[in-house]
Amino acid sequence: MSGVRVLVGTRKGAFVLTSDGKRKRWDVSGPHFAGWEIYHLKGSPADPDRLYASQCSGWFGQLIQRSDDGGKTWEPVDNKFVYDGVPGTHQWYDGTQHPWEFKRVWHLEPSLTDPDTVYAGVEDAALFCSTDGGRAWQELPGLRGHRSGPSWQPGAGGMCLHTILLDPSDPGRIFVAISAAGAFRTDDGGKTWRPINRGLRSQYIPDPTAEVGHCVHRIAMHRSRPSVLFMQKHWDVMRSDDAGDTWREVSGNLPTDFGFPIDVHAHEPDTIYVVPIKSDSEHYPPDGKLRVYRSRSGGQEWEALAKGLPQRDCYVNVLREAMAVDSLDECGVYFGTTGGQVYASADAGDSWAPIVRDLPAVLSVEVQTLA
Amino acid sequence: MIRVVLPGHLRTLARVDGEVELQVSGPATRRSVLDALEAGYPMLRGTIRDHVTQERRAFLRFFACEQDLTHEPADAPLPAAVAAGEEPYLVVGAVAGG
Numbered sequence: 001m002s003g004v005r006v007l008v009g010t011r012k013g014a015f016v017l018t019s020d021g022k023r024k025r026w027d028v029s030g031p032h033f034a035g036w037e038i039y040h041l042k043g044s045p046a047d048p049d050r051l052y053a054s055q056c057s058g059w060f061g062q063l064i065q066r067s068d069d070g071g072k073t074w075e076p077v078d079n080k081f082v083y084d085g086v087p088g089t090h091q092w093y094d095g096t097q098h099p100w101e102f103k104r105v106w107h108l109e110p111s112l113t114d115p116d117t118v119y120a121g122v123e124d125a126a127l128f129c130s131t132d133g134g135r136a137w138q139e140l141p142g143l144r145g146h147r148s149g150p151s152w153q154p155g156a157g158g159m160c161l162h163t164i165l166l167d168p169s170d171p172g173r174i175f176v177a178i179s180a181a182g183a184f185r186t187d188d189g190g191k192t193w194r195p196i197n198r199g200l201r202s203q204y205i206p207d208p209t210a211e212v213g214h215c216v217h218r219i220a221m222h223r224s225r226p227s228v229l230f231m232q233k234h235w236d237v238m239r240s241d242d243a244g245d246t247w248r249e250v251s252g253n254l255p256t257d258f259g260f261p262i263d264v265h266a267h268e269p270d271t272i273y274v275v276p277i278k279s280d281s282e283h284y285p286p287d288g289k290l291r292v293y294r295s296r297s298g299g300q301e302w303e304a305l306a307k308g309l310p311q312r313d314c315y316v317n318v319l320r321e322a323m324a325v326d327s328l329d330e331c332g333v334y335f336g337t338t339g340g341q342v343y344a345s346a347d348a349g350d351s352w353a354p355i356v357r358d359l360p361a362v363l364s365v366e367v368q369t370l371a
Numbered sequence: 372m373i374r375v376v377l378p379g380h381l382r383t384l385a386r387v388d389g390e391v392e393l394q395v396s397g398p399a400t401r402r403s404v405l406d407a408l409e410a411g412y413p414m415l416r417g418t419i420r421d422h423v424t425q426e427r428r429a430f431l432r433f434f435a436c437e438q439d440l441t442h443e444p445a446d447a448p449l450p451a452a453v454a455a456g457e458e459p460y461l462v463v464g465a466v467a468g469g
Contacts, residue, residue, distance in 0.1 A: 035380060059430045059464045060380060060418040076384065076414040080422045 002371060004326045005070065006334055006355065007051065008040035008342055009364035014053055016071045017355050021328055023346040026355045032074065033065065040107050040321055040364040042068075047115035048368050052134060054105040054120070057111055062104050064120075066134050077134035077171040081105070081122055084141035090124065092152040100124045100144065109164035109319065113171075121161035125152060125178040125193060126192065140190035143176065148195060148212045155180035155215050155234075163219050167320050175229065175244060180215035183231070185244050196244030217260045218320045222269035230299070232262040234364070236311045237274055239299050250299020255286050261323035265348060266331040270298035273325075273333060273349060284315035285340075292335070296348050308352035309343065316341070321364035328369055336362025373404055373449075374459040381419070381462070385412040390459055399454035401433060402445040419462060434461040439449075 013031025032038075033055045041053035051067040053074070062081065065074040081102045089196050092098035103123040110254040111117035116133040126144045128137045143161075160179055167173035172189045175196070182197040195211050196274060205213045215234035222228065231238040231247065238247040251257035256276045265271035272295050278286045285291060289312065292305040316339035326332035333349050336342045340359040343352045375391045382388065393407040402425075409416045420427050425445070427433075432441045436450045436458050452458040 057380070059378070059428065060384075061421075061428055062417065063384070063414075079417045082423055 002328060002369065004328065004332060005043070005048075005322075005368040006342065006344070007041045007043065007071070007364075007366040007368070007369055008336055008362060009040050009053070009321070009358065010336075010340070010362050011037055012360035014038040014041055014055075015277070015356070019146060019355075023326075023328075023332055023344060028356055031360075032071070032328075035061075037104075038363065039104060040366070042108050042110060042366045043368045044115040044118075045112050046110070046111040048132075048370055050110070050115040052108040052110060052118050054108055056104045057237070059213060064108075064134050065106065078130070078136050081120070081128055081137055081359070082139075083126060083144070084139040088144075089150060090159065091151055093154065097150065100126070102126075102159075102160060106160045106162045107164055109166060112168055119164050119166075119174075121164050121176060121364075123158045123160040124154075124206070125159045125161040125177065125181060127161060127164070127174075127176060141294040142186070142191050143184060143193045146184070146195070151212060152178065152181040153213070163216070165219060165226075165229075166222055167221075168223045169226050173226075173243070175219060175221075177216040177231075178220050179217070180213060180234075182212045182214040183216050183219060183244055184194040196240070197247070198245065199240075199247030199249075200238065201236070201249075202234065204234070215264050216294045217264045220262045220264050220272070222264045225269045228269065229365050230262050230264060232259050232274055234258065234280060237262065237299060250295070252295070252300035252302055254293055254302050255304075259318075261318055261319040261335065263323045263325055263333070265333075266325050266327040267329070268296070268331075270349070271296050272298065273323065274302075275323070275335065277317060283317040288313050290314040290316065290337075292333070292345075292349055298344075305349040305352070307350065308345075319363055321366075322362050324365050326369045332367070334365050334367055336365045338362065372456040373399055373407070373453065375404065376458055376459045376461045377415075378462060378464040380402060380464070381415060384418070385415055387412070392456075399449045400446045401440070401443065401449065404449065404460055430465040432463045432465055434463055435459070 002021040008015040013034045015030030039054045044050040049070045053065040055063040087100035089097035107121040109119040120128040163177035165175040184193045200214045218232045227243040229240040237251045239250045287315040290309045293302040316337035333345045338361040342355045373393045
């Protein structure tokens with residue numbers, strides 16, 4: 001019988017939530033790595049029992065954990081992330097140049113075809129890859145070495161590479177997003193990169209249409225249509241129909257177009273989800289009402305989804321990694337909050353119920369659909 | 372035999388209970404003790420000192436014999452009681468964070 005496994009990273013450990021295909025009753029295991037920040041964990045599409053987790057702490061630094069049995073047991077693998085060559089510098093908050101310094105892994109993206117190949121997006125922004133199941137990591141230095149690299153600067157959350165999208169139709173094509181440098185694409189497996197930010201407009205940088213410097217919060221795609229990308233920017237929800245070469249705004253009738261996550265329905269490439277947040281200085285939903293917004297037209301026209309979600313006195317945030325979908329029929333949608341709730345919808349967002357209510361602040365949510 | 376007491380999270384990571392006992396070749400110094408520790412427990416590499424610079428992670432301290440040895444040189448001899456295994460060498464997580 002089919003089922004789902006929801007992988008939840010929190011400020012104080014990881015949790016694994018499992019259910020059958022009905023998605024009514026849930027088993028909760030955890031905390032795994034209790035007390036550690038788990039920025040992200042994700043399973044291999046090629047082997048659902050292979051999971052990777054990013055574990056870190058202010059005391060002990062970065063660890064990478066790997067599971068070969070779907071999260072029952074874990075093994076620490078290599079945690080040595082060393083920039084290729086002389087790291088160089090990027091722009092610091094005060095406008096001076098600052099050396100690239102590794103801080104943590106924000107995102108782990110397993111290969112679509114090989115369980116032993118996994119990409120890591122790190123702070124300070126760079127892309128690493130392991131081809132031996134996490135036993136050794138090498139940087140793909142072409143990204144950080146892009147001519148614009150010295151002009152990149154951190155957002156308030158650090159200069160993090162937080163989004164990695166692998167194109168299922170083209171093994172050489174990878175999309176990444178960096179706060180606050182913008183989105184980049186490689187078409188040659190990571191050797192060379194180009195900024196893909198044309199059409200973005202950001203009032204908080206000196207040149208609002210600059211080639212780099214945009215605070216991209218998240219990018220999503222549907223695997224059947226990988227040249228169509230959806231973006232939640234610091235402000236603005238954007239869409240590209242040409243693999244990021246150009247973007248247009250599709251915020252439409254959203255109550256606010258600030259937010260962090262964005263995701264795409266598993267079976268409907270034009271159905272997308274965002275969680276509007278009041279503003280960049282008020283990281284909570286408008287009016288104390290937690291609402292997911294869904295567009296069935298690839299943007300512009302949005303409907304509020306509130307059934308089962310708190311509609312008063314709700315002041316949580318939903319972070320960029322904290323939304324995911326399953327691929328059951330009908331599509332399940334999941335998101336976690338900084339208040340420790342993980343909400344699930346088994347009907348594509350029409351109604352919601354909490355799986356858990358009182359976890360530590362949720363940093364990331366990923367979902368595996370199990371055969 | 373050198374006795375080392377690790378913070379709880381590192382004991383969990385290394386899958387050890389209580390103190391770690393290490394054979395250290397040559398003089399007992401912070402560097403030689405941590406080298407032996409990481410050789411015996413490779414999962415601890417990078418958690419106490421940086422992989423590349425070998426610098427102490429900022430929120431960790433080293434105590435022994437009721438002294439704070441954090442700022443002693445890495446190759447300074449540890450107290451004789453530590454070298455003799457009479458007193459443990461303590462790796463301590465600073466009181467910080469939440």
